[in-house]
Amino acid sequence: MHKFTALLLASAASLALTAAANAQSVTVYTAGPADLIEELAAGFTAETGIEVGIFQATTGQMMARLEAEAANPQADIVISASMDTAYDFGAQGLLLDYTSPNAENVPDFLKGENWVVQGISALAIAWNPNSGTPEPTDWTDLTGEDYRDLVTMPDPAQSGSAYELVAALVANEAIGWELFEGLAENEMIVPGANAAALNPVLQGAKAVVFGAVDYISFNSQQAGESIEVIFPASGTVIAPRPMMILETSQNQDEAKAFIDYVLSEEGQAMVAATNLMPSRTDIAADRPLISDLDILDVDPETDRAATLARFAEIFGIE
Amino acid sequence: MRAAVQKLQLGEGGAIAAFVVPVLVVIVVFPLTFILLQAIFPNLGAGSLAEPFSRLADTFSDPRIGRWTLNTIMLGSAVVFTAALVAVPLGVLRGLFRVPLAGLWDVMFLIPFAIPPYIAALGWIMTLQPRGYLDQMTGINLGQFLFSFWGVVFVMTLNVFPVVYFAVSRTMATIGGRYVEAARVAGANPTIAFFRITLPLATPAIAASLLLVFAMAIEEFGTPAALAARSGFLVLVTGIEQKLSDYPIDLPGAALLSTILVGLAMCAFALQAWVVTRRDFRTLSGKPKTGDLTPLGNWTVPVVGFFALIAFLGAIVPVAAVFLTASTRTISGGLAWDNFSTIHFEAILANRGGAMQALQTSLGLGLTAAALTGIIGTLTAYVVVRHKSLASRMLDFLTLAPNTIPGIVVAVGLILAWTQPWLPFTPYNTIWVLVLAYCCLLLPYPVRYANAALRQIGTSLEDAARVSGANAFVAFVRIIVPLISPSVIAAMLLVFAVAARELVATILLAPIGTRTVALFIWRQFEQGSVGLGMAMSTIAIAITMTIPILVTLWMQRADNQPG
Amino acid sequence: MPAPTATSTPVNVAGISQKFGDVRVLNAVDLDIAAGETVALLGDSGSGKTTLLRLIAGLARPTGGSIHIGERCVADARTGAFLPPEARGLGMVFQDYALWPHMSVARNVGFPLEMRGISKAKREPKVREALSMVNLDAFADRQPGTLSGGQQQRVALARAIVAQPSVILFDEPLSNLDRHLREHLVVDIATLLRRLGMTAVYVTHDHSEAFALADRVAVLRGGGVLQIDAPEALVARPASIAVAEFLKLGLVLEGEVDSGEMVLGQTQRLKPPADFLNGSRTGHLFVPRNAIHPARNGDSALRTTALHSAFKGDGYAVQLQLDHGPILDFFSQTRIDKGAPVDLTIAWERARWFPSTNTHH
CATH class of the missing domain: 3.40.190.10 (Periplasmic binding protein-like II)
Structure with missing residues (x-):
């Protein structure tokens, strides 16, 4: 029995090492490329000092998690691979109205009162x-x-x-x-x-x-x-990827800052680098753009x- | 006197039950209750109990459900049948005969468990499909077979047969060969001796492990989806996954469909319980016996060939496919010399995407889950076996139920349960919610294994310890635990192997920022970086297997020590 | 020896050897068992007795030599001929009973008949008869797990005899039972064997069991047969000092011969009859227990001191120590106090002198 206990303590210790608490932070639930969100998060943290907690899954899995934790929402920002999420959440009144100053060069069909597209x-x-x-x-x-x-x-x-x-x-x-x-x-x-x-x-x-x-x-x-x-x-x-801030967010200022960063030239260049079409029309990419399709x-x-x-x-x- | 003794035992078993029941409530009952509540109350996630049962009618009026249910039963039964066909003989041979390289086979047969099912399925696809590795090497294309009902059964059997193999071989070793010898001298030829003596004696263990196989087979999503969906063979889990995978998300529908799976499992459980109660033997009495294994004689070569064939199909082929994919620069380049490269491994070693952190977390999770389920499972089985009552029967089923529900639904249940605002504290969004999930999902292995082992131990051994001055706890730890430890350790190794690579529940439950091996691999696949994912799989399988190898070596040394 | 019945068969073991890896467990053993005879294989653990039994049963293959049961060659290492156990028509009783826990007592006992293709209707009376022979008539429908150890062993016995096998094998069948039961069952088994007239091979490490049951006892040590003889002959005429020592037949002392006298440990000198010390200078003196008596005055005597004395109801069990050290168990009708000197005489006509092995004997 003492072997079990020792094993347990050792594993618990190794787990404790991996758990970390965040001070000032924003939590992003996202579908889509893992590399992209990690680069965006790293760039954002470097610029603002705000930590980014990431949950990445398919749109479906992300929606299942959001729905299951609806009694106690954990996410600040949701980035979906489906426009339906934005329309549906908007209709349910779950979203915070926000228009990013960086969204100026995003065409109208890629943004709404409470959502804006990350990439397409x-x-x-x-x-x-x-x-x-x-x-x-x-x-x-x-x-x-x-x-x-x-x-x-x-x-x-x-x-x-x-x-x-x-x-x-x-x-x-x-x-x-x-x-x-x-x-x-x-x-x-x-x-x-x-x-x-x-x-x-x-x-x-x-x-x-x-x-x-x-x-x-x-x-x-x-x-x-x-x-x-x-x-x-x-x-x-096309499948635009809408970003939205949840009404329930406790970190709304940080969340807005994150949206601004994703729509910045730097952020949109990262989007283009993953071969998605950037939502800003003034960002170059190595692939056909919306205007070409x-x-x-x-x-x-x-x-x-x-x-x-x-x-x-x-x-x-x- | 006898009544007094029974009362005494009940009283002390009560202490163990008093520990086990609350633990099971937290680990199993709590999330399962929320799945059930979700099935009844569609708006549960938002904390509302409005419109109860409103989703029942339209979910069950789907005309496809009948066919899916039938397909699920067919698939589960077929996998149970073929797993028994392969693993019962293997287990009997391993348990009763001196099989050369026995330790090697034990380790080899654990490998299928260390390979995530979706990787194994992908490995088989890449091996057998047209222009697959087999086609490239030999010109043989078995795609037709692979993408069929029997292809699914084939791949799933190779994934799950170790459950039966380990249960049967451990039980056989406990029973020993003397009953067969007695039958042989009494005039039974080896075949008759096997069917009249060995098989009935091993029936409880076989039934328990086949029940696990059935539960796993009806719950598995990846393999049938990858192999048979294209030929129109859909199962209940396909429907459940669909309800959770695309707009609009239908949690109550998924929960309702899951109740059909639980129902199927209950039927299988009842069947198993009926088989086991009718044949409840105590084969391990206080009488010492020699643990001599019978030499195989002329059968050595065919038997080793049989072990090697199954090891080849179950472990070598999938691992080789994973390794080949990881070692080639591109998939479309195929098995050409100039396409072989170590770039994918280099990327992992360069810690791309937090690979090392993922490995560390997964190993820690595997060890923790194995340790906890080992302890809880042993105690639960003890309560269930020693106290035959309706309550303990329910306890027994409770520990099986999570195994029959798709991991993703269990994960939803855990989220619903642990995000309740009224909870004073919650493990949600910490690594411990994953530990809870793995304990919930994997508890059935130690419980089934310990249960089967305990059923063979007569109460006299414990009584002897009690009379010698040990209290109930000491008798349990010093007598029962060592006697069932071969079985429980085998189960814990299974738990470790699965928990170290679990994906389905992990995706949904992973705390913010947590990386595990399975998540890492899955993310690479999602982005189309199959080679990188396969390189991580190769490393993870290799590292995951070192622990079972060490344990196997250690147990062999312990076996070989005199006395 | 009982008259052989129609079913009993001789067993012939010729030059049987068994090796496990490099370990030689049996070394060219010969054994001839007549039809209807009961032979006990007596030896310590590691003597090879159980291995020999398993070879006869067909539960192992010999690495050398051959075994015949009746006219049939059942195993021959040279030709590779081997008859599996089920084809040998045997009965066997195991040390741990090996009753199948998933079958009732009646099903256990009926199993050998079933294997011989006997119909259910014909099996029933035979099973009942076998159970009644071991006084377990009332237990037919019980599960083996509910029986006591002695009852289980009697079920095992019934199972072994029910098909009237030509040869019945016993592998230390009583070693798990208490002494009282053991003494009881030895008599039962002996009676049964004589009544049925089966050829029997009985493995045991207990002399009294072997002597009580067997027509002849084979003493095994280190994978070889030291001596095979009727129990009385074994006691009276052990073929070697090893047999005498193993069977604890009496006093065994190392000695030297000096001018017609025997010198034991320098201090004791004994004068045996003239032709007793045949030839050699050194050897062992063996004196059966019944050939040692308290000395009368003037006898050539063995000088001892009483170490310990215990009253046993019909006399005193006394431990005597010879002057040069060896200890001897002695039964005295009269009380001997601790520390008292005791002189013993030897009935030389029953004592034997085993010259050392470096001289011919």
């Missing part, structure tokens, strides 16, 4: 040039015989941006559900979330991702992977459940 990703076709297939140029190309059994797509039930792509494409009269029926006919697979769709294409089991998240594909490309990011001719959808509109009135059900039915993933 878009969906694209990610194609492996070593796959022996011709380079696709548009979504509809992927129903062709060249790509039979060689296409993957993130599951719209697990990826908010993939859902928006489906909603936007089926709303287009020239495309409609026929596109997805054709893709199903062509044996496209829907293996899971974004990473699960990209991996088989990298290894060569498949050739093309239909609706890959662009910045992840750019990052892979920079790491030397054989992957090309193609923005389809008929347009695509044809953006498809998504009707917010689309019946989400029905769309997902139809998609699942077509691909037999009910």
Whole structure:
């Protein structure tokens, strides 16, 4: 028994070392690139002396945590990968109104009374040039015989941006559900979330991702992977990442300072460095920007459940 | 007289129960209650009890639930079946025969536990899919098999069979070979002796471990999602994850679906309890026996081959896939000489993203969870085994329940519970909430293992200690604990291996700024840095395995000492 | 020896050796057991007696030599022939009983019959008969765990005899029981064996058990048979000083021969009959307990002093110390006080002289 006790004390001691208390601080719940938030936090702390506590997960996991701790909210700032969060929280009155002075160069459609976009990703076709297939140029190309059994797509039930792509494409009269029926006919697979769709294409089991998240594909490309990011001719959808301050925040001044920092030239350069599109139009990036893309509109009135059900039915993933 | 004795024992077991029950209330009942409350009251998170049961109808009216439930039962049963098929023979051989390299196999069979299921699934995908490592090396492509129902069963069996293997081998070693010898002399051939003597005697341990396997199989999300979802095979957990993964978040729906899983587990538990009560034997009496293992003779080569095959599939292939991915610069470059590189390992060693801190935290969490669950599990099992009552049966199920609920739902329960404003203090947002979560999720291993081991120990051994002047506590510590320690240590190693790499609950519960190995790996995957994630996995598996290796060596030395 | 029945069989063990790694546990042992005979294998732990029994049972394979049960060769290290235990038609009683805890008493006892393919209806009377032979008729439906040690061992006995095996093996079956029960069960087993006429091999470390049960006793030491003989012959004529010492048959003293007299530790001189000291200069004197008597005046006497004396009801157990040190247990009808000198004489016709091994004998 004394061995147990000794073990316990030793482990407790090692845990105590890792726990630290924060003095002046701001807590950020964020979806999306871990490297980006850590760089932003480090830069912000260096500039202001305010510590940043980070919780990073997927949008869904972050929302689950926020909802579960609603009785005792812990976050000051939420950065989501889905605009729905901003609209929904805004409607529930959970958000603090704030317009950052640095948001001047952010286009109007990327900011609201109580939210502003950190950066934007878009969906694209990610194609492996070593796959022996011709380079696709548009979504509809992927129903062709060249790509039979060689296409993957993130599951719209697990990826908010993939859902928006489906909603936007089926709303287009020239495309409609026929596109997805054709893709199903062509044996496209829907293996899971974004990473699960990209991996088989990298290894060569498949050739093309239909609706890959662009910045992840750019990052892979920079790491030397054989992957090309193609923005389809008929347009695509974007996923802006809204930042918002919670009404319940006990550190509202620090939170505002953090938003200002993310929207500063320095902060936006960090966003651009992760291959996201910066929300400020005056920041350069090494990739196509919003102004270079044809953006498809998504009707917010689309019946989400029905769309997902139809998609699942077509691909037999009910 | 007899009544007096029983009363006496109840009184003293009561002291242990008085410790165990409040601990279990805090660790298990508290979060589970909030899951249940969440299922009933949709606005619980905001502290409101408005509109009770309002989500019941629309959640359960989903026509897919029936099919998901059936699929879940099919998957759970199939994994239980194949795990038994693989692990019961392995465990019997290990427990009763002189298997060469026994310590090596014990360590090898712990490796599947040190590999997170999502990594193992990814490893298998990258090995077996078209243009995968197997295809690149041999031209064989088994993608068709992998992405099917049986592919899921195959991968999940390799993930969970150690639970059965360790339970059966420890029990077999305790039972010993003499019952079989008696049967052989009485005219039973080895097959009959196995089915008539060995198997029935090991039934409680096998049933307990298969129950764990079932609970794990119906709760596991990553593997079925990664392998079979594309072919349209969805399970209940898929539905639960969906409710928690995208807008709008549906906590009550997830909690309600989880109750189906708990219900399934209750059925399995009842079945197991029925099997065990009908065969409750005390095989370990006070009579000394020789611990001689039977030589394998002509069977040595095939048996070692069998062990090696399972070790190859369960440990070597996934680890090799992880290592290969970590050692290649890019995935699309494949297994080409100019693509091999140590950049990913260099990045880890350069402490990119707090890798070292993550390793330290994970090891600390693993050790703490193993120590706590070992102690609590042993005490709980003792109360359950020694006092047969409805209350103790409920206690027993209580320690299984968290294992049947998806980790993410347990995590939600913990958040709901520990952020209640009326609490005088809370571990939430400290590292201890992770310890609580792991204890809640992993307590079933020590409880099942200690339970099975305790059932074999006659009360006479304890009585002898009491008569010799030991009080109940001393008798427990000096007699019971050493006798069941091989089983409990095996379970604690499982807990350690799992807690050191747990992801699903950790993501949601991680205190602000905390890094663990699993979080680190997952973040790399999320950003598309698969190679970096796999390099971290390789290092984590290697470091995680050193502790079980040391423990195994130490136990072997203890075994070999005379007396 | 009881008349062999139709079912009993001889057992022949020829040149059996067993090695575990580099350790030689049995060294070319020969043993011939007649049909219906009971042979006890008597020895200390490590003597190889249990190993020999397990080889006969088929629970281990010999590394040398062969074993025949009846006409059948059941193990031959040279040809590699080996009959598994279940094919040897044996009964066996284990030291720790090895009753299967998941079966009732009746199922335990019926198991060997079941394995021989005997139908349930035919098994029942046989099981009942076997249980009644060990006086456990009423216990058929009990679980083994609910029985006392002695009862469990009787169930084990019933299980061993129920199928009327040609050979029955006992592995220290009584060592876990108390003395009273042991003495009781020895008689029961002996009676049963004689009644059934089975060939039996009985491993024990207890002389009295071996002597009470066996037609012949094989004394084992260090993996070899020192002597095999009827109990009476063993006591009367131990083949070596080792047997005499192991069986604690009486006084064993080292001596030297000097001009027709025996010198024990320089101080004691004894004069044995003329032809007693055959040849050698040194050797051991063995005197059976019943050949030592208090000396009458004038006898050539062994001088001792009483160390300790205890009244035993029908006499006195006395420890005597010889002048040069060795201690001797002696039973006296009369009281001897502590410290009193006691002179002993030896009935030379029952004593033996074992010359040292460097001379031929």
